[in-house]
Amino acid sequence: MTSVASKNLKFLAVLGLLVSSVFLLTQSAFAAVTIANQTGTVKITTPDGQVTTVEAGNPLPNIPAGSTIEVVTGKAEISASDGDTVNVLVNDSTVQVGNGAKVSVRIDLRTGNANLDVVAGNVQVLNPDGTTTEVNEGGSYEAPASEPTPSSEVDTPGTDPAQNTGRQEDAESGKVSGY
Secondary structure, three states: OOHHHHHHHHHHHHHHHHHHHHHHHHHHOOEEEEEEEEOEEEEEEEOOOEEEOOOOOOOOOOEOOOOOEEEOOEEEEEEOOOEEEEEEEEOOOOOOOOOOEEEEEEEOOOOOOOOEEEEEEEEEEEEOOOEEEEEEEEOEEEEEEOOOOOOOOOOOOOOHHHHHOOOOOOOOOEEEOOO
């Protein structure tokens, strides 16, 4: 009887280790991307297109590698494990964070400018003009707010907005007024 009980006990111990290992591996598979020290709102888009918006203080979902993260308001630190990559939107620029890199992104609500500090590793920034910039650990990158539409480009009723120049022409004299 003792040998059967001993075998059952060994079997249960091995089974427990196996279940624990599978659980830990599953958890680490989703720990590829992390967000820490979040003070505002972040928007997460997973590779399959699912969009989740999370306010500060609320639990974050598991974030798989290949996701895109945007800090909408406030500040957040974003990191990716070795071998994994995440895209971080910084206004009109896209920052590729991967291989153990960690960045801190903050949005200035007064100006709309976004500031990125590289806390660990190095990152690639895809600029709006298509060029890339490498930012190394300890470096920073500032992305100005997107340009607002000038108020002079207002749609005038009865005109084609694409042809609205803000100028007025007198039909009889041919004189142009405005700017």
